Amino acid sequence: AKSRSSFGQKLNALFANFRSVDDNFFDDLEDTLVESDVGFETAIQLTDELKEEVKLKNAKKPKDVQNLIVQKMIDLYDAPSDKDNAIQLSKDGPTVILFVGVNGVGKTTTIGKMANNYKQQGKKVLMAAADTFRAGAIEQLDEWAKRDGVDIVKKEAGSDPASVVFEAVDKAKKENYDVLFVDTAGRLQNKVNLMNELAKINKVIKREIPAAPQEVLLVIDATTGQNALNQAKMFNEITDITGIVLTKLDGTAKGGIVIAIKNKLNIPVKFVGLGETVNDLRPFDSKNFIDGLFKGLIQNN
């Protein structure tokens, strides 16, 4: 409720600067949405829906329009979804969390942050270094495992990633780990071989633990533009994504593309990355996020 009212206050300030909610206002709104990488189609759709509602409700006073907009944006993101926002922990046996995404988005770093959280909660945590391809990838995850004080399964660079995953799942089962984080190599969604490799990793996990992976998190870099929609679509086809981690929100990018992803594919954001250290991971908060989207509009006016 707190962030909601402060969002309202900011919009208030915004409306104070517009004599009326005219075409200029809606043009600015559209630009703001486009600039946050929501995508042109979605920006138009949202703006049109808002226009329509303003007309329908015969809202003329800025205050009424403001309420409509706040409601609309929050509804959009909080729209009932069949996918839950929290991490699904297995009641019986290890929870497997598989990380997927294109190159350099922040998969390994997010595992480092998240593993630390679970460790702090007293869980027994294991990592699987299944990026055996990128130079230094195993060493990078290993460094995080050391920092977090958790265990890791790793093999030589160049080993079959599926075999690393097999070993890790096996160990997690036998030694009663609570959570297993599987780090995979970055791959562009149009690379058929690499996507097949991912399907194989997924299959190995399922074969060992039928209910796993309980979570498949697609990591998306907030600076990504419209291509993120293709990423979500293709990775979802291969692995059934359960949620998105939106990283690098500490920069100037707004990550608006996740609105289009939510709109089109109904995949929710579960976490956001706000920096490179272990404490820089937060659960996704739709109100904060929407607030961030409109910052520019509010400051510029």
Next chain:
Amino acid sequence: MAFEGLTDRLQKAFKNLRGKGKISESDLRETMREIRLALLEADVNFKVVRQFVKTVQEKAKGADVLEGLNPAQQIVKIVNDELTNMMGESATPLVKSDKIPTVIMMVGLQGAGKTTSAGKLAKKLKTDDHARPLMIAADVYRPAAIEQLEKVGEQVGVPVFQEGTDVDPVQIVQDGLKEADKNNNDYVLIDTAGRLQIDENLMDELKNIKKVANPNDILLVVDAMTGQSAVDTAVGFNDALDITGVILTKLDGDTRGGAALSIRAVTDKPIMFVGQGEKLDDLDVFHPDRMASRILGMGDMLSFIEKT
């Protein structure tokens, strides 16, 4: 869900016009709308798009398109020519210092592809110029950044200078340059840590590295999938460092790469190389005309012109 290219869009827009032989003001406006849409979907920054559309519109009017025999063809040609122009006319080579070593500094956001590109560039210099480069590991922050660069160095057969993670990066660069002097390396490539352009401390660090290294080229490495914020990033790094060029990475994906146009428009600095894969020989010289067609989705432009 693949993006419709401009060709498809214009084909639709022009469907009713065929045989008209003349385009009205409102037809032109419709065309411009389609161009605007195509560019936005390709992630070109919306302000850059606005300016671009204005320019094209003026040129289209000036070129008497409204009276022309085949206006559709002319508009497409104007768009493509203008975009190619904006991307820079032809490939820009690296600066070569008159006395060795030539120093190249890699900078950019986190995960853009700096370390990989440094390795690719070192390999290219080695094969094309028989150069003997040295790479300096000046990223002391990212876990295992040094190990990554060392592995990359091993793969391309290029030595890596490092002093671990407890030494200040500016100092590491200074020491690395001494090492290069000693070994007569003709090129030095400096791998720096990824950072946000709004991070003042880390941007100051880059300025200090620039001061001691006096680089011949400062290359901003940018992910081709970047959206609207490519402009902020490019302006931020360029204002702080006066970059000399750009490497656009991950073009082997299915992104349109509109960031290329945004960066070019706001910094006027050339895109020099494009990364086309994770392997260390996947680095190519940049071709403005190819990039223009890619952004617009106009691979089949010629056939479009014939059909219109």
